Amino acid sequence: MFMFVQAVCDHDRACGRGFSCDRHFGLCVPLRGEGQYCRRDTQCVRGLSCMFGKCHRSIPNGQEGARCKVDRDCGTSMCCARHHGELVCKRRLIRGESCYVPDGGLAFSINQICPCDEGLLCRENSAPYWREDFIYQLDHTSWTCQVPKP
Incomplete structure (x- = not known):
């Protein structure tokens, strides 16, 4: 029987490939796909960004809906x-x-x-x-x- 054991972490580098560190719980968790809940970009699989609490396809810089500062x-x-x-x-x-x-x-x-x-x-x-x-x-x-x- 296979058991999944979550590793303790305090940053993403402590987790293996395909995982990120959930800093709230201090545990490595699998990366999330499109539409799944997230708190940070690094919790989403490559090509997705964490916006409005869910993983979404990244929008190219400068286009409508893309992140900005100014x-x-x-x-x-x-x-x-x-x-x-x-x-x-x-x-x-x-x-x-x-x-x-x-x-x-x-x-x-x-x-x-x-x-x-x-x-x-x-x-x-x-x-x-x-x-x-x-x-x-x-x-x-x-x-x-x-x-x-x-």
């Missing part, structure tokens, strides 16, 4: 913004797309959007209207990327 890491008409907490290349917003960004909070810090594409500005489609002593603001989804008015 805007210049991304291709043209893209920016570096958070998606589920991970910095990735996202495309800039085009004319007519919703561009409202909340002041802050958890949703803002976990998921971000790029600014409008070059030559466009984020503006509200229609102004609030008055009724008695109150101002009724339309919902923030009415903010879109628009060509600036002359």
